Amino acid sequence: MRLTIGVLLAALISPLAQAELIDEVNDRGELRIAVQADTPPYAYRENEHLTGFEIELGQALANELDVRVEFIETTADDMLPGVENGKYDIALNQTGAEQKTDGALDLSQPYGRKSLVIPFQKDNPAFESAVNxxxxxxxxxxxxxxxxQKWLEGRAANEP
Known part of the structure; x- marks a missing residue:
């Protein structure tokens, strides 16, 4: 009897465990983006508001996905683990296409002159397609x- 209940519970829970990230984002109506707010010109605070290249890019991504955006300030140590465990949907943190995530995360296609990529939870092909x-x-x-041009040109000396 216990085995039957366990099998039934596993069958009911399994589809939930495999929910696609894009569905979660759409259901929530919000894209949660992890940023470090101390990396000008990418993301920083000015007059108590977040601003910078990554902030405006994140807003554009959310608009394209037709959801609101929530920027969550975090540390470098928490950023990628937070994406991996679902605390954040994506990270905008100057991740280059050549950087390794030890297979724990998937990455968007490279974008921009610096060939940056956006890390997100592994095994979410519909989300990957939507972001790309x-x-x-x-x-x-x-x-x-x-x-x-607005944020990065002429600022090479300030880039991390």
């Missing part, structure tokens, strides 16, 4: 180039 499509639209219509 959003990045392609932001790049294709010139918004990405405008953000890079």
């Amino acid at each position: 499509n959003a990045l392609q639209r932001i790049e294709a219509d010139g918004r990405l180039a405008a953000l890079e």
